[in-house]
Amino acid sequence: xxxxxxxxxxxxxxxxxxxxxxxxxxxxxxxxxxxxxxxxxxxxxxxxxxxxxxxxxxxxxxxxxxxxxxxxxxxxxxxxxxxxxxxxxxxxxxxxxxxxxxxxxxxxxxxxxxxxxxxxxxxxxxxxxxxxxxxxxxxxxxxxxxxxxxxxxxxxxxxxxxxxxxxxxxxxxxxxxxxxxxxxxxxxxxxxxxxxxxxxxxx
Amino acid sequence: xxxxxxxxxxxxxxxxxxxxxxxxxxxxxxxxxxxxxxxxxxxxxxxxxxxxxxxxxxxxxxxxxxxxxxxxxxxxxxxxxxxxxxxxxxxxxxxxxxxxxxxxxxxxxxxxxxxxxxxxxxxxxxxxxxxxxxxxxxxxxxxxxxxxxxxxxxxxxxxxxxxxxxxxxxxxxxxxxxxxxxxxxxxxxxxxxxxxxxxxxxx
Numbered sequence: 114x115x116x117x118x119x120x121x122x123x124x125x126x127x128x129x130x131x132x133x134x135x136x137x138x139x140x141x142x143x144x145x146x147x148x149x150x151x152x153x154x155x156x157x158x159x160x161x162x163x164x165x166x167x168x169x170x171x172x173x174x175x176x177x178x179x180x181x182x183x184x185x186x187x188x189x190x191x192x193x194x195x196x197x198x199x200x201x202x203x204x205x206x207x208x209x210x211x212x213x214x215x216x217x218x219x220x221x222x223x224x225x226x227x228x229x230x231x232x233x234x235x236x237x238x239x240x241x242x243x244x245x246x247x248x249x250x251x252x253x254x255x256x257x258x259x260x261x262x263x264x265x266x267x268x269x270x271x272x273x274x275x276x277x278x279x280x281x282x283x284x285x286x287x288x289x290x291x292x293x294x295x296x297x298x299x300x301x302x303x304x305x306x307x308x309x310x311x312x313x314x315x316x
Numbered sequence: 317x318x319x320x321x322x323x324x325x326x327x328x329x330x331x332x333x334x335x336x337x338x339x340x341x342x343x344x345x346x347x348x349x350x351x352x353x354x355x356x357x358x359x360x361x362x363x364x365x366x367x368x369x370x371x372x373x374x375x376x377x378x379x380x381x382x383x384x385x386x387x388x389x390x391x392x393x394x395x396x397x398x399x400x401x402x403x404x405x406x407x408x409x410x411x412x413x414x415x416x417x418x419x420x421x422x423x424x425x426x427x428x429x430x431x432x433x434x435x436x437x438x439x440x441x442x443x444x445x446x447x448x449x450x451x452x453x454x455x456x457x458x459x460x461x462x463x464x465x466x467x468x469x470x471x472x473x474x475x476x477x478x479x480x481x482x483x484x485x486x487x488x489x490x491x492x493x494x495x496x497x498x499x500x501x502x503x504x505x506x507x508x509x510x511x512x513x514x515x516x517x518x519x
Contacts, residue, residue: 222429223429223430223431226425226426226429226430227426227429227430227431228426228430265493265494265495266493266495266499266503268493269484269487269488269493269495270484270503270507272483272484272487273480273481273483273484273487273507274480276479276480276482276483276484277476277477277479277480277483277511278476279479280475280476280479280480281472281473281475281476281479284472284475284476285472290468290469290471290472291468292468292469292472296469300469300473300514300515303514304473304476304510304511304514306510307507307509307510307511307513307514308480308507308510308511310510311503311506311507311510312503
């Protein structure tokens with residue numbers, strides 16, 4: 114656990130501290146995440162932590178940015194396989210992450226929604242990365258495999274679908290309504306197909 | 317404009333004052349909506365207003381409740397016609413309301429998302445009313461006309477679709493990406509069909 118035991122570059126040590134911060138957030142809200150708690154967890158002094166983070170707000174912003182990067186990284190779809198299966202794999206990682214970090218994730222969404230510009234930018238950048246990816250690299254195969262054509266209308270709808278996924282997953286975690294995780298994942302992936310299919314029917 | 321000119325019951329006058337409050341919110345954020353501004357607009361004294369609202373927070377809650385009720389009322393789908401056309405009519409009223417009251421609507425969504433329990437309840441009640449309606453009365457015809465069967469999975473997805481509509485409309489109002497209003501409405505209505513169609517394919 115201690116960040117002092119191993120010799121690391123300052124950048125690498127900072128990343129390690131941020132991972133600890135993300136871990137601490139899994140069980141508490143953002144406003145309850147203090148530099149003191151991180152100092153305890155990392156086994157290093159509060160004074161040393163101020164070497165890495167100028168203050169509580171900078172610490173919070175850095176932890177949220179780290180969490181957002183993690184969400185984007187772990188949900189990267191595999192580069193091969195059936196397009197719909199790729200999407201289900203990506204959604205599985207997302208649902209499992211949100212389930213394991215629900216309190217943190219909800220406080221992230223709330224901080225962004227409440228209108229703080231910097232929180233909002235981190236959130237919007239992550240969402241853009243998540244949805245733009247569907248139009249890049251492996252994602253292109255998914256889209257093309259499903260017969261959809263890139264354009265402003267499809268991008269707007271895919272963005273809307275990502276809002277649907279977030280809302281649906283948070284709602285399902287609060288009350289699963291007897292719906293199993295695999296059925297949820299399958300429905301959300303199919304919903305993208307249904308939503309994206311709209312573009313070809315209306316234009 | 318003046319609420320003092322006509323003889324009204326206290327309840328009716330309160331409603332009239334709330335309509336003025338909703339109107340004032342069209343051009344300013346919730347935190348900038350003061351009882352003073354309402355007193356000016358209504359042409360009555362600040363003291364008299366405290367007869368209707370105990371304080372700023374009660375006034376804000378009542379104005380948001382009134383706005384939520386208005387959204388639910390004006391978006392009621394017509395009781396007749398092609399199911400998809402009914403949905404487009406309802407969505408048209410929603411998009412036009414959000415366009416005309418964008419600042420107010422965004423501050424409503426943000427107040428709810430930021431986690432204030434009372435704001436949140438007003439917002440969630442309105443969303444529940446909007447989506448449950450799809451399963452009642454005229455809405456049933458829409459669903460049945462489209463061949464979908466009521467159940468927890470469909471309700472969860474329709475709720476998710478409503479999050480998609482809200483996000484997409486707010487995003488489109490910020491930047492229309494060259495997409496016309498009629499195309500947007502058609503796409504959102506079709507997206508409900510696409511999303512709801514998932515239930516029959518997966519279960």
